[in-house]
Each structure stands twice: as structure tokens, then as C-alpha cells.
Amino acid sequence: MNYKIKSRIWIEVDGHILLGEGRVHLLKAIEETGSLSKAAKLLGMSYKKAWSLIDAVNKRAEKPVTTTSIGGKGGGGASLTAYGKSLVETFETINENCWKFLDAQIKNSKLK
Amino acid sequence: MNYKIKSRIWIEVDGHILLGEGRVHLLKAIEETGSLSKAAKLLGMSYKKAWSLIDAVNKRAEKPVTTTSIGGKGGGGASLTAYGKSLVETFETINENCWKFLDAQIKNSKLK
């Protein structure tokens, strides 16, 4: 059969999204590049889009997820806080577990 | 903590969506009402939107998911095929299992 099961998970706080796959992807790109603008470029996303995503995350999370600096050597930059790194890691672990779980589910169903 | 984990699952065929939560919801409403127009009204959805969703499902699925009749007693109607009912049931079972699984996952994480 051609049927494939897919999933997306996200974390909400107060009924608003805090973290989803896209935001996690962006946070990881920030960690790699040390810059929000470079991370946006890496993902083919406009800077504004990237900035508003990160802004939303920081406003919803109980503690800041990124730190930024303006000006200076290299013009500035952005990086993840320890809390941000732990959020990303937790999310990715649960997400991968979810995929494996669903794979097993579809194998036991009539669809496969 | 206020963090809640949420998920959506869907079934794809050839890279296009076949069935998701919204479509399943609509199929169940058709099963209840025996009519596409009544199902759309029940869900606060335009008839056209409902029709194009069902049309897409029937075009992607390997077998028809609904049967319809035009004219006659009551003007016509729509109902699920046996295959459609089995698709809905399989989807809902996997979906509920996924929720339970994620609840367990979040309880074992640092977030809870």
C-alpha cells in the first residue's frame, strides 16, 4: 500500500504555541550559525519571519531561549541559552519516539 | 508547568494528504447526517469546502470513501462506504493511541 502516516507535535502554553518543528529547526540553525540572519538564510526564510518566531518563543517560554547582541564584532549575533538547548533536545527526543510509535501502529493496522 | 504537548497525524499517498483530523471529522458528520450539506452546516463549514475535501479524499483513496445520490426523496444524500468507515475507525484508533503515548512521554521528560 502507498499509505504513509505522518505527524507533527508541538508544545503549547496558555493555548498558544510555544514550540513546533519549524521553530526547533530554526533554533538549531541559530545554534549552528551563531546568528539569526544567517539561520534564516540557511532555512530559506525571511529574516522578519525568523525574528517573529523567535520573539514568540521567548515571550511564551518561562525563561529566555535565546540571547542576542547588537553591534560590535561581526555586527552582533544570537545564541541559545542552556534552557533553550534543553527544550530543543527534549522536543526532538519526544518527536523521534512519536515517529517510531506511529510506524509500529501503522504496521499493526489494516492499512499496511 | 503550563506546557502541554499536542499532535496531529495524517495519512498521505503519493506525497499528498489523504486523510487528516478535519476530513475525518467531516466523514463522521456525513455518517451521522446522511448528507454532505447537513454535515457541512453541522461543522460550520461552507458546502463548497466540504465538497472539495471529500472530492480530494475520494480521488486519493484506492477505493471510494463515500457514495452520493442526486435527486429523489430528500433531494439526495451522501453516506460512507464500508471502506470509508474502516478508514475512519483506523485513523481514530491510531490518533487516540498517539495522544496517550505522548502524555506518557511528557511525564517522563524534564518539562513536566
Next chain:
DNA sequence: ATTCGTTATATTTGATAAGTCATAACGCTT
């Protein structure tokens, strides 16, 4: 002082999705 690359933000434009209207075909009921 000027340049540079970045963060931060508002404004405008464009693209895409969704919603609204209108209309035809159909077959039972009256």
C-alpha cells in the same frame, strides 16, 4: 568619523487560501 553586519521593527506589496453567490442537474413528492 565612517564602515560593517547584525538585531529590531513598521509599512507595503503579493500570493494563496477561504468564503460567498449563482446556477444546473437530478429524481421523488405532490
Next chain:
DNA sequence: AAGCGTTATGACTTATCAAATATAACGAAT
């Protein structure tokens, strides 16, 4: 024959979201 409620479409309008553009602030380096 006429009416009714439904399925089935197309045309048009509206709303929503993403993208592009412009601008300011900042601090180190030159």
C-alpha cells in the same frame, strides 16, 4: 407540471498569511 432539497461546479470576492522593502540602532574595527 411544479416544487423541493440535495449534489456538483464555476465565477467572483474577501480575508489571511507570507514576502519584500525600508529604516533605525548598535558597537567594534578601520
